[in-house]
Structures are given as C-alpha cells and as structure tokens.
Amino acid sequence: MKYIDEFQDPALARRLLDDIAGTVTRPWSMMEVCGGQTHSIIRHGIDQLLPEQIELIHGPGCPVCVTPLEVIDKALEIASRPGVVFCSFGDMLRVPGSDRDLFRVRGDGGDVRVVYSPLDALRIAQQTPDQQVVFFGVGFETTAPAIAMAAHQAKRLDVRNFSLLVSHVRVPPAIEAIMRSPDCRVQAFLAAGHVCSVMGTLEYPALADTHKVPIVVTGFEPLDILEGIRRAVRQLERGEHRVENAYPRAVRPQGNQVALSVLREVFTTTDRAWRGIGTIPDSGWRLTDTYRDYDAEHRFEVTGLTTEEPTVCRSGEVLQGLIRPHECAAFGTACTPRTPLGATMVSSEGACAAYYLYRRLATPRMEETTSID
C-alpha cells in the first residue's frame, strides 16, 4: 500500500479498495478510456493497489496520441508556409511528424504560436488581417465544442483570414471498434468523465447493450477511478451490463445542450484515422459544407498528403490495450519523452509517457501482471 497515503482521502480509498476486494471472485479486465485517467492510475499506483484479478487496460483516450502522422505532417506543411500564423495547443509542439515537429518549424522561422484557447487564435486573426491564421483543432468531444465555437464566431464576425486544421475524434465509435476486434479482452469500460460532461451519457446504453459490456462514467481523480472500478466490478460479478454515472457532479445524462447544438451546426461525423490503429468508421468530426471556407486542408491544398508510420513504434498496440508500454522494444531506449518515436510517449496523457515517468523500471507486480496476460 505504498501509494495510498498520497490519496486525498486515504481512509475512503482503503474502504473502496476493501469493497472491491470483497466483491471480486474471478479475473476481470476493464479499460479506462481517458488518458487523464491512465495518468492518474499510474501516478497513484492504483493498478498495483487493486486485487490481482483486476486488470486495467489503457485505452486510446489521448487526442495527441491518436492524431495520425498524416495530419501532423499537414500541420507542419501549413505552419512552414510564409504568411501563415500557425496556432496550436502546447502539447502538440513536440509530437513527431515524418521528419520534424512544430517546435523545429518555429526554430526554422515559422510563425508557430501556442494558444490556450481557439478563441485566442481567432483574436490573432482579427488583429493581423494580412496574415493567414490557422488553428490546429485536435481533441475528443471535450475539446470539439471550443473549436466549433471558434468556427461559428469566425463566420459570424466574417473573419476571412482564419481557418482550422481539424482532427477531432469521438469516443463511442472507438469503444465499438475495440469491442469488435477479435483480440478484444475488454470486459468493462470506465468512460471518460469530461467527454460525458459535454456529450451526456445517452450514446452509451446501446453500446452497453449490444456488446453486453458495463460502461461506468468515471472522473479522473484517484478516488473517482476507484469508485468507477468498484461499480464496474459489481456489475461484472452480477452479470449486468448497464451504463452507470459515477461522476454525477460533472456529468448530466443529457450533457451540455448548448454545446451540442453548436457542435451539430459546425461539425458532421466522418470516418477518421487513429494513429497506430487505422481508420474507424464515423469516429471523427469534420467541418460541415457550410464551414468549408474555414477548412485549412482545402485552403492550403494539403488534402492529398499521405505518410507511413515508423514500424519500430508499437503505440498502436498500446492504444488498443494489446500490449503494455514496456513490452515495446523501443520503450525507454530509442523512445523516451525527450526523444519520442510515437505520440503515446509525447503527451503526458499517453500510456507510454505515464509508464516512463512513474515506473521507469519494471516492478515485480508489473511482471506478475504481464505473465497473467
């Protein structure tokens, strides 16, 4: 119990762990979808505190990690052009493209700027009308409403030197794809709390029903995660497969209706490639035809660009829960957070980075868990 003293409420954590231990009678594996949850699990050693029958599989829930190389290369190409101000969230700077990253583009003279919000990029466009300002819109359903609002505002205010390079992804089709995979070992999901703050929970009952899989909406603080696991284990032991909301303080079933209406106005669903995984039908958002003028891929004519991912990096298998980070030969040697080969090592929400930061050397329990696989 070496980590438990770091919990906000160690006594409550212990009660939750005891409850889980008292409930579980056989091995179960569950996937936490959100990269923030992965980070929290590894940081607090939650997987090591749990009964050995429970295996946590790390899901694909890190938008930086799943943005395909092709899109990164498009970003690098656009950011390198003269007259372009390329705006991005800070965690995209060091994501490797085929031969460089945005940090390098800036070093080579590109006008790359880090913004906190897509509205900051829109403001830059208003202030510099002689420059083309492009915002790199990456993220899950939590981020998409912000990007949608930037497009909506640009159109409303008739800002014509602003466009968006969009690579948004949706969680439910990813769950569907994971469950349909012949290698799937996932028996329950801890759904991403803040995605559901926006989207609500109404997309999930059909998934739970079709695949007979419990889905528990979970926050990302250590106690939230333990509570999510506790509820998932209860359902599994009882043979149930319902959607439960273990994060009601931030998630309402109907989600954020205002955000959903702007999302529907600006975006439409589309097939989307996930880095290391491949194309998942209907798993992304693109701008609707009404917003085509704001689509940077068309404005800068980079739609044809395609690329191959490096073969040594096994991040795709990590993202699908097929292997653990340290089972990749490059982990911690050729691939570190300072010299990442794959995006799962770049972002702090990536499973590889979380393992590297908190468990550089494999612990005995990790070996045990691996051998159970």
Next chain:
Amino acid sequence: MCLAVPGRVVGIEERDGTPMARVDFGGVVKDVCLAYLPEIEVGEYAIVHVGFAIQRLDEESALATLRLFERIGALDEEFGDAWARAADETERAPEEENR
C-alpha cells in the same frame, strides 16, 4: 490539453456579443468563454476546458481537484510556458540518451 480544470468565476462581461468571464484557477486567472454555460454567476465554480466553461461544479469538489492538480504539476502543464518546456525537453534529449 486533455485536462479540464475547475476554476472560480471572478468577473463576467460581454465581448463581441459573447459572454466571457475571468476565471481564477488557484491563482492563475484566464479569459474563459461562457457561451456553453451562460447561466453561471460570479463566485460559482465551473469545469473549464481550453478556454470554455463546460459544466458547473460545487466548491468542495473544485477545490479538491485544484489541490490535486497542483500537487501533480498539472496546473503548470496546462498554464505554463509550453515553448520553454519544449526547449527544455529538446536540450535534455542527448543527456537522456546517455542514461
């Protein structure tokens, strides 16, 4: 970026026809768009993601989360200087390889 951080609304105004707020994240104050949470009032807490308030949160949960984020360095990652961090990581890369 994936992280949504709770903060306290300390001021509200309208800008370009959009409701905006100043939000205090445990000492760091940022502009936040209220378009998706227009009914929130000064003094209340909201979960904020990439400059947008997305859901209300009670004070106790908000403060507990802020304390946790501060302890694990997440606030610095969200609001710190991303360029400095990227430069630092690049400089340290050769040293890392030698470990």
